[in-house]
Amino acid sequence: MAKSCYVHIPFCGSICYYCGFCKSVSSNAVKEKWIDQIHKEIQSKPISSLDTLYFGGGTPNILSKEMFRALSLPLMEFLDSDYEWTVECNPEFITENQLQEFQQLGVNRLSIGVQTFQDSLLQKIGRHHSSKQAMDSINLSREFGFHNLSVDLMYGLPGQSLDDVIRDLETFFSLGIDHLSIYSLQIEENSIFGKKGICSCDDELEADMFEQIVKMCKKHGFEHYEISSFARNQQYSKHNLSYWTDQDFYGIGCGAAGRENGILYENTKDLVSYCDRGPMPSFISETIQERAFDSIMMALRTQFGLDVTAWQKRYGLDFFMQYKNVLKKYLGTYLCLEKNHLFPTEQGMEILNTILVDFLSEN
Template identity: 55%
Template sequence: AYVALGVNRISLGVQSFKDDLLKVCRRTHTASQAISVIENIKKSSISTFSIDLIFGLPNQTMEDVKKDIFTFLSLDIPHLSIYSLQIEENSIFGKTGVEPCDSDLEADMFEYITKTLEAAGYIHYEISSFCKPGHYSKHNLAYWQDKDFYGFGCGASGRLNGIRYDNTTSLKEYCSLGPCPSYINETLSERAMDAIMMALRTKFGLNIKEWNFKYQSDFKEHYAQVLDKYREHFCFDGECIYLKDAGLEILNTILVDFMLIE
């Protein structure tokens, strides 16, 4: 049905190939069901697809992570998005007092994931994304590269002419009245910071000339203090600035310093 409608890419929320960890995530599918769906996608005419995995889950070990990555590689999937667990205050984990993964173990997991996938020929093109050559996510690249994208469906988010919007989360309202989008008002400086945050997640980095023109500022001058503080982590390539691997590991810390500059 998806193929008949013209769908040419699927992103599948697997999270883990271990049933006990899926239960921790409160997922209702099993590992074998996920594998079955992946095999069905591969039999279809959809040639590019992605799965999501999570690491840093409660009680997850390094061996668990290795098993997930081994299974991923054995299934010959063209794209992977893999995220460390973030415990939000109002989430089920946050409300039940689940403790986050040990930060050193989480760092070791990420290092193992990165080295193993790169050795297998995957491109680490964004902090949480790996793909085979030619299988970048065009949609994800749109918001990492400060471009517009459409959000279709109930609860979907998008960006049009630089303005972000969220469609209604009410299925009843969506079916009777349509998307009913609510627009998110951001100042030019907030949009400029968003562009920096997104671009520095990628191996392509931030195009300084384009950013200067779009946001009416001088990036190098405005953020000179931050650029000097983390100069060993930055690389300049023509008009672009990007982070080395060691810089990506402390991306959040660096971004906080960017945000403190008025």
């Protein structure tokens, strides 16, 4: 039975130019219908206890105090004693009253979507907060007792230079936060950038940016524990680790994805349909080979890697026979095998997509 739950909040104050997620700028009447369906969906799940709860979006902290509480109450009873409850927050909407409400409910981790600390770049990607607002919201969160904080940054933005990335990182380090998620810009077809034909960053520049990010994070005592995630003091995202370690998780809400009993599903992304008829999940049919590959793909994103013994037991396959050619090609420089755990080196993380293509070709 799943011990993690993801709840998707599809509402935003405005739509960022890069965003391809399920999102909407909606009225309170729509949100109330959405809350009703969320409650019904929670009741339909066999939830008994949760180690992690994650509110993502969209913009979860755009909800009013009353709506956030209504969303939270049916799930709070399932939280285990040592739970992690993360809420994604846009600095634009963080207030003292909101942080006080989060604290009272028991939220204990915030993921703050800064994207960049440079105002000119924030405007280029359609963000409405300023760099100062972002830093103020982080400091305010600390004042209200939130010390398990993560910041989201992006690189490869239109017009962004390597020096811009360095400045963003220097600002981040100055804040003394122990978790960083940093993603390269991917142009989604249904995003505003995609519709305008904005091109991705030059591959060589993007690679230089990634190398600089890794170098600077390690210099400041961060573990590169997942391809896009860095942590100090073992402040890993417990929720995301459930994805990367092949665990089941509930996906609740319009646009949410989940995995129950090893079967992946995606809820409808149509908000009107969700409000009227519920999640209407589409189940993703996978063979054992496909599920086994998914497990490899997720595990190799992390420094912890793949437990080969557990993988073979779970999927009934001979890992070393099936992937002998891939292992012969990459072991040493790009992949390491220790005590039956396979994990990527830093060089391996840089070419992980290439490595995974070779794993896939052996399926």
